Amino acid sequence: MTYQFDFSAVLQYWPLFLQGAETTLVMSFWSTLAGFVMGVACAIARSSGGPLTRRIVGGYVEVIRNTPLIIQSYFLIFGLSSVGLTMSILAGAILALVINITAYTCEIVRAGIESVPRSQREAGECLGLSPLQVYWHVILVPALERVYPALTSQFVLLMLVTSLLSAVGTEDLFGISGNVQALTFRNFEVFIVLWVVYLAMSALVRGAFALAGKALFVRKRRLGTPL
Amino acid sequence: MNHEQLLYLLLGAWGTVLLSALTFIFSALLGLSIALMRVSDHPLVRGGAFGYINIIQGTPLLVIMGICFYGPSILGFSDTSPLFAAVLALTVHAAAFLGEIWRGCIESVPKNQWEAAECLGLNRIQRMFKVILPQAFKIAVPPTVGFMVQIVKNTSFASLVIGFAELSYNAKILNNSTFKPFLYFGAAAVLYFLICYPLSWFSLRLERKLTVARS
Numbered sequence: 423m424t425y426q427f428d429f430s431a432v433l434q435y436w437p438l439f440l441q442g443a444e445t446t447l448v449m450s451f452w453s454t455l456a457g458f459v460m461g462v463a464c465a466i467a468r469s470s471g472g473p474l475t476r477r478i479v480g481g482y483v484e485v486i487r488n489t490p491l492i493i494q495s496y497f498l499i500f501g502l503s504s505v506g507l508t509m510s511i512l513a514g515a516i517l518a519l520v521i522n523i524t525a526y527t528c529e530i531v532r533a534g535i536e537s538v539p540r541s542q543r544e545a546g547e548c549l550g551l552s553p554l555q556v557y558w559h560v561i562l563v564p565a566l567e568r569v570y571p572a573l574t575s576q577f578v579l580l581m582l583v584t585s586l587l588s589a590v591g592t593e594d595l596f597g598i599s600g601n602v603q604a605l606t607f608r609n610f611e612v613f614i615v616l617w618v619v620y621l622a623m624s625a626l627v628r629g630a631f632a633l634a635g636k637a638l639f640v641r642k643r644r645l646g647t648p649l
Numbered sequence: 650m651n652h653e654q655l656l657y658l659l660l661g662a663w664g665t666v667l668l669s670a671l672t673f674i675f676s677a678l679l680g681l682s683i684a685l686m687r688v689s690d691h692p693l694v695r696g697g698a699f700g701y702i703n704i705i706q707g708t709p710l711l712v713i714m715g716i717c718f719y720g721p722s723i724l725g726f727s728d729t730s731p732l733f734a735a736v737l738a739l740t741v742h743a744a745a746f747l748g749e750i751w752r753g754c755i756e757s758v759p760k761n762q763w764e765a766a767e768c769l770g771l772n773r774i775q776r777m778f779k780v781i782l783p784q785a786f787k788i789a790v791p792p793t794v795g796f797m798v799q800i801v802k803n804t805s806f807a808s809l810v811i812g813f814a815e816l817s818y819n820a821k822i823l824n825n826s827t828f829k830p831f832l833y834f835g836a837a838a839v840l841y842f843l844i845c846y847p848l849s850w851f852s853l854r855l856e857r858k859l860t861v862a863r864s
Contacts, residue, residue: 425723488798488845489838490805492817497838500830575706582709589809596711610723613715617708624707 425610432611435602442598443619449512449594450581450627453519457580458573460520461527462566468528469535479528486525492586494518499590515587523580530572534565567639574631581627582620595619650832654823658833661819662840668804668815669844671736673797676743683748685777688755698748705745710803714738714810731814735807743800750796754789755781791859795852798845805841816840 468479486494495518502514509517538561546560566573588597595616603612686698705713717738721729758781766780808818820837824830 484846484849485838485842488802488849489841490802490817492805492808493820493834493838493841496817496821496824497830497834500824501834504828504830578707582707585709585711586806586809588711596709609715610719613712613719616712617716620709620712621704621707628707 427611428608429611429615431606432602432608432615435605438598438602439595439615439619442593442595443623445512445592445598446581446584446594446596446623449516449519449584449587449592450577453516453523453584454577454580456516456520457523457527458577460524462531462562464524464528465531465535466562469532483525483528486522487529491518491522491583492589494522495587495590511591515584515590515592518587518590519580519584523576526576527573530569530576531565534569535561537568538565570635570639574628574635577631578624578627582624585620595623650836654827654833655836657819657823658816658836658840661814661816661837662844664813664815664819665801665804665841666844668732668735668739668807668813669797669801671732672739672743672800672804675736675740676747676800679740679744680747680751683744684751684755687748687752690773702745702749705742706749710738710742710806711810713742714806717741718811731807731811735804735811735813738811739800739803739807742803743796746799747793747796750792751785751789754785754792757788758784787859791852791856794848794855798848798852801845801848802841 464479464483467475468483471479495515498518498521499511499514502509542560542564543556546556551559584592584594585596588594588600591597599612599616603609606612683698683701686694687702689695689698714735718729718731718734721734762780762784763776766776771779804815805817807813807815808821812818816837820833823833827833
């Protein structure tokens with residue numbers, strides 16, 4: 423049996439794909455931003471908070487990291503709507519993604535913070551920096567720089583995993599593709615097109631993160647001190 | 650939740666465990682080949698593995714699922730079972746990640762071990778299998794156990810495109826007929842946690858043990 427590929431049937435819906443890709447990028451952008459801010463906050467709480475705070479944040483991280491995102495999103499979105507708390511699908515999806523990515527960001531950033539040697543901290547204090555200055559210049563920023571590659575790949579994975587939220591009805595690239603499949607019955611071609619678009623998008627996101635990393639971390643490398 | 654519904658969820662959990670186990674076995678085989686290709690001397694072999702890893706890591710698992718689900722039928726294999734498609738897709742996906750993890754482990758074996766093996770007159774294959782891999786294996790165990798958590802969670806993707814009856818799929822079916830999302834998805838979350846948390850904990854413990862042993 424030879425299969426006749428028919429991409430033209432699928433590609434005539436390119437505005438739909440474009441619209442879906444835009445939604446995917448919007449979802450990824452907001453959840454990355456919010457997840458980063460909250461993840462860093464959680465990491466600070468987990469590495470220097472009181473014992474109760476540590477335990478709560480630690481429990482949250484373990485629960486999120488040991489259950490799949492799809493169950494989390496079902497639990498949150500269907501659950502909230504069952505108790506009468508309704509919000510737009512997009513907002514719910516972004517909320518679920520933020521709750522998920524915060525846990526991963528927290529773990530990565532915490533590892534970075536813990537990898538700063540104690541002597542660095544003390545050296546900062548000896549230079550007469552205030553505790554806040556020490557925390558910012560000596561601990562947090564170098565820690566973020568060190569874990570930046572790991573964070574980047576986590577955020578690229580987040581962009582790819584937004585596709586899962588189509589299960590609760592978001593009209594992202596993957597969700598939209600369901601419509602095209604229904605319109606054309608060309609499932610395989612649709613998936614090939616999706617493949618190409620997602621690859622392009624992950625290359626784009628990776629490039630953006632590389633550029634941002636160069637712009638953000640132009641610290642005094644010329645001193646020759648290894649990080 | 651009556652006991653029939655609980656049984657249905659447990660049946661789903663069995664599907665999850667089965668899918669995870671099969672995926673782990675096959676992706677370990679493929680991942681090891683990828684890792685070995687990545688450290689090969691031949692630039693073409695190395696480049697091939699590099700390309701594979703980059704393409705798969707840049708593709709959402711759901712898209713791989715779709716291609717593995719619809720792909721075989723256009724190649725003339727009709728009636729591919731959901732289990733086959735799910736295992737194929739998860740294997741393709743997990744092997745890229747395992748390959749990269751294991752490459753790191755192979756490369757973290759000290760360089761003088763490679764040189765010493767060369768001095769002993771071992772050929773490439775002997776060097777790899779008798780000197781490097783046994784040492785890399787020890788380093789690789791904790792991250793591999795940790796990655797099994799990812800595999801278990803990723804099996805939930807099989808409920809969407811493929812419709813394989815695993816835990817999240819069965820939980821959704823139950824919710825669709827009864828509308829008690831907190832109950833069923835909460836129970837599913839607990840079951841996932843019970844499968845995954847011991848693995849996470851074990852991985853962390855192994856990691857600590859290893860660092861203590863090394864320092």
